[in-house]
Amino acid sequence: MRIELDYIIHAGLFAVLYTIAAIVSKIIGCGFGASISGFDRKASLRIGVGMIPRLGVELAMLAVAMASGSIGADALTVAILMVFTTTLITPPLLKWLYTGIG
Numbered sequence: 001m002r003i004e005l006d007y008i009i010h011a012g013l014f015a016v017l018y019t020i021a022a023i024v025s026k027i028i029g030c031g032f033g034a035s036i037s038g039f040d041r042k043a044s045l046r047i048g049v050g051m052i053p054r055l056g057v058e059l060a061m062l063a064v065a066m067a068s069g070s071i072g073a074d075a076l077t078v079a080i081l082m083v084f085t086t087t088l089i090t091p092p093l094l095k096w097l098y099t100g101i102g
Helices: 005-011 013-036 041-050 056-068 073-099
Strands: none
Touching (some): 005 013, 005 073, 013 041, 013 073, 041 073, 056 073
16 A cells, blocks of 8 residues: 555645544543443553554455545545554553553
8 A cells, every 4th residue: 555645735634633533532432441341540541542553454444445446545545644643653652651651
């Protein structure tokens, strides 16, 4: 898979908001699930952050959607950027959560 810079520049704000929504939704959704399962606040946050990366299922779905013509190369590029970003930011965030806040 290839990221087209022109598509990212064109998508601009949408690509950024899409990526932020993907990150925040994982932290809130998984963190809330952990919280109602009995984890304390700090552990729930760590679980939510640990669930941020999106990779296998998303890439498989994107490949199928692209092959069927359901999405174009521009949408594919924005989604790949989100997958790439969420995969890269999680390890430093987890390190900070485990060392920075106790």
